[in-house]
Amino acid sequence: MDTPQASQSPTSPPPSRSKTDELKQLYWDRINPIIRYARRNPPLIFGVLLLGGLMLFVGIGYLVYDTEQYRVLSADPGDTRHPPSLQYPFGTDTAGRDLFAVAIRGTPLTLRIGLIAGFFAVSFGTVLAFIAAYYRGLVDGTVRVMADVGMTVPPLLILILIAINIEGGLSVDQMGLAVATVAWVWPARTIRAQVLIMREQSYVEISRLSGSSGMAIIFKEMMPNLIPYITASFVTSVAAGILASIGLEALGLGPFDSPTLGMTIFWNIQQSSIILGMWWWWLPPIVAIVIVFVGLFLISSGLDEWSNPRLRQRV
Amino acid sequence: MTPDGVRSESVVSRLKHATFTELLFVVFHSFLLRRFLFFLLVIWIAATVIFIIPRLSGQDPVKEKLLLEAQRGGAIQTGFEQMAEAYQKRLGLDQPILTQYKNYMFDLVRFDLGTSIAFYPRSVNSMIADSILWTIGLLGTVIVLGFLIGTLAGALLGWPRSPGYLQFLFMPLLTLSAVPQYLLGLILIYVLAFKFSWFPLFGAYNPGTLPSWDFAYIWDVIQHAILPALAFILGAIGFWAVGMRGMMINNQGEDFMIQAEAKGLKGARIFMRYAVRNAMLPQVTGLALSYGTLLSGAILIERIFMYPGIGDTLFQAIRLSDFFVIRGVVMTVILSVATATFLVDVLYPLLDPRINYGRR
């Protein structure tokens, strides 16, 4: 009986044990099983490693390289179009940008767009899903219709309409927010479905009959079990956000002054780098994008396995 | 909660004893009509959003674009006055917003998408009509091919009796599914068109050839279509294969799969009639759901290959700030997505007998 309750709710009276003991217990109860489980979930590990490697590249690059050379004409203003060399590891482009600096600067910018889009999309989607599933009826119907309509309308098109109406084009952060306005649909739909299933489960009923309030049921009973779903849908939303933003940028509607991966692709298309034979220009952003997408995909399917008990047992 | 008997009764005996009119009533009342109303709702909401977005920035989009064009001057100087006048008249830009909305909706119902600003006095309808056939021809083929090949590949990957070496295909397919298709297109252009010159670099046909229905022209068109098609199909194969593989693996645990084996059925029959047939169902739903995303990908592929389809039209319009063309293309795409999902939903009961007009 005197085992400390690691899973105690924050509102319950403070335990008599010390904080370190509590943390230790938390480790053994919650974190250790996760680590042990993760060992048996290669997609998750592999995905994290891929993204981690990319981040490591960016981090080291920032430390050891002069990333200011991403600007136009900053690298060797005289003669442009250097192929990769010791001086310019990824070469330079027709406008005299140092493409190594562009890659180091651009990758985190693109991830930033994705994270902003993912964060707002999932937050909004989750809140909407809970409101819909909690109030049912008309509210639920409205949310469902909105989400269904959103599923039908390709997000890229709405983004195009938003982008062409913003004067001076979109900044990186605006880009993330714009993408979030269309990306909430999927999380809202999937989380709503989960909440609807969960609210029919006996333990929710038991909690209700134990006198728990609606808020307590949502945050103490449902939320903890939804965390894997929410995390997975966050990861998916980040990927969708990046995909949409790159598409938008490729169409020439991105932040012109930022060296994001999508803008680098845009300049490639614009300047016909392929016909110029400048493979070093288009290859790095494509590789970076592939790493990001494959990494995110692996993480989300790893999380899927985690949240799906049927798959979990098979691991 | 509902006893089995009650459910069966409502489906079987009710439909069996219904008169033709009653049957029609049931069918329309419950499913088709509701689905069609939803189809209209989607179009209406999308059209309204398209109407609202430009106005959120606080300026009149058309006026702005007209001003911009006026500043640029040049090629379209002639007729600019009439154009400005025509817009004034057509849209009643000074009128209250509700009137504008009414006019806009009224035009939409008649499928009048307006006039191009950049290529005045060409109508948006005619510009879309010129380009859409290219898109339909290319897309129609690749969506179907990508779906079929990808689904089959996924089915084989998720089938426990498939040869083990097939599993090596999984990582490449997964990577393909994660890469945006137009980026694949870039790589394909570089390798197959630029390095090896096996295929033309861009366009839908050689600028030199005159469109006609002779063999040379058709061959030219096919040659130009192969690379963009390949870019699209490669990506789609990965996408569908990964999904299908998951369904197949999930299906393995179903009781009816175990029972099929207990019945001593031949492997090929279990594969096709039991495993694939059931795993296909979520794939088809997925096709309807991701049709819009596929179409967006196709737009970007056309952009990369300068393929004169609707995507290229859209890109040119974005470049020239040709607002009405952009809006027209967006509307056309939404209409096509809505129609496609509507058709899939309506035809889905043919694939899955559990879904019928009476329920849902």
Add this chain to the structure above:
Amino acid sequence: MSALLELQDVTKVFGGGFLDTRGVTVAVDRVTLTIEEDIPRIITIAGESGSGKTTLARLLLGSIEPTSGTMLYRGKDFSGLSRRERREFRREVQPIFQDPFESYNPFYKVDHVLHSPIKNFKLVSSRDERDRLVEEALLMVGLQPDETLGRFPHQLSGGQRQRIMVARALMLKPRVILADEPVSMVDASLRATILESIQDMKRELGISVLYITHDLTTAFQISDEILIMYRGNVVEYGDVTKVIPNPQHAYTRMLIDSIPQANPGKRWGKLLEATGTEMVGTGEETEQFGIRPQATRHYDEVEPDHFVMISENDAGSPGEEELVSAATDQGPSS
């Protein structure tokens, strides 16, 4: 004698909403039921799937509202209860569900399900008091606190899980416990302990128990009263020692005849022909046992504390006597 919980002519209809073509299901059809305050009883609601017994349980828990009829709690209409009264009701009427595993939130240790009602109903003022209350409740159902607390639900056996749910209910000192198929997912060898603690509730704690089950054998063993439900209707009710040995309604008889008795010497009689539900899809559905939603009916008292439903059929359907005699022919051969 005052009634704690009372259903008066309660009907629950599902479906039938706007544009809903699924048709209407009358899950509970004019059921009247009283749970007394002073005399604890074990009342069985028996029926097969689709008979409406689980709907009845959810009505009594206040989880769903009746379509028509009234539910009274301590003589007051349930929908008119004040916040405080409703809270009191929540504590006094406690459930035990069928699947002991699903009753636990997989995220938490089993302690959670015991602690949260204590906190919500403010039963104790200190942590020590809470722990004592939990331990007492566990000991009462025959569990060792140190063997059960601090574990996750999947680390316990089905029987242990269900007994903790019983402990949870007892801890709140309820007046009524609604046990919805509490042993149907528990292995035979563990069934007895759970049923015993249900009997102890009545005997030692004076709690009334509504035992909802499809298993007439255990119902016969532990309950005082029984209600047999068929398609939303209570077709027969009364003292369990009168109803089971002397069933009057055709459905009750067929139900009792079909129980597989664990005695090789008492085998089923002749082959039971397919009944109405079986023949669905093969033609007209027969109106079995005179059950038709909202049909006119009344109850006959065939002996003291033993009532049977008589439905007034329209011409064409078999009358009650016919059905009863038809069922007599189908009695066991022994």
Add this chain to the structure above:
Amino acid sequence: MTLEVTNEASSTRPDLSNRDFALDIQDFKVYYDTPRGIVKAVDGVSLAIRQGERFALVGESGSGKSTLAMAVMRLTRPPGRIAGGNVLLHGTDLVSISEEEMRQTRLADIALVPQGAMNSLNPVMKISNQVIDGIIDHIPEDAPKPDADELENRVNELLVRVGLAPMVGQLYPHELSGGMKQRVAMAIAISLSPRVIIADEPTSALDVIVQRQIMQTLGQLQEGLDAAVLLVGHDMGLVAQFADTVGVMYAGKLVEIAPVETIFSNPLHAYPQLLIESIPTMDERKPLTGIPGLQPSLLNLPEGDVFAPRSPIPHTPEDAATVPKLVEVEPGHWVQLSRSSVADFNTYAHLVDY
């Protein structure tokens, strides 16, 4: 460890060669390889069923009875595997034949009435086609293909035999009730007149009235075919109603086999004794009893009598650690003899050497 027992056992079977049994399972083992070790779900089970006999295998959930049934059909899936023993079907060892031979044997010679009647039919195929495809896939290569009318007649006849109207063939599974689906499953099982039928909890999740109808229909079909039936279940009531012979499984092993009357009137092993005592009856009201303790985890089971910790019979740790043997104490009545679980051990002590 029970290998010698089986040899001994088969030698004590009076004048019956293996061919006289429809199904002869010998020292059968099914193991699951899990990350935490090997789970011995079925550990050295031997039993034999004569033609026309109804054999019921009972036990609590997790006793290995369903695993055994599936493994006999060779439907065990990884991480499960058949770890040893033989399954003789009319003398042919199913464990050693090729996958294709096994496929042809299923349905034609040994058929399964599955547990999950609700989901065991393909949801997107008409009933008649699901009956037909089993028949078609068992037509020998050189035999003439039956025409559509012939097949339809055969399906109709099968449906009628299991108590369904022929038009059911034109329906989809979701249009049927649970009982009807189980009848369809039976129609499929008998479609090639197999001599052995395995029924794995065929009425779980069905209501009592439907359960009776299904079990009675199954009995009728068994009689019509003179088939051997292996019924797997946990409901002692159903077993009493249906079976001729009963085998009781506990933790992957058989603890007692006896004719149905004997098992209910004179069980020798403590587990079946307690199991039967714990069944509530409709005859009289009496205090309910259960079996104290829990079934052990099948992972890393200790040697010896696994029931000993729950056995009410006084015994020493040495008794519990002694590996028990399944012996025939009287004709047709086999008991896993151990001092810790059999009260009358001394009566039969001469049959074992410990």
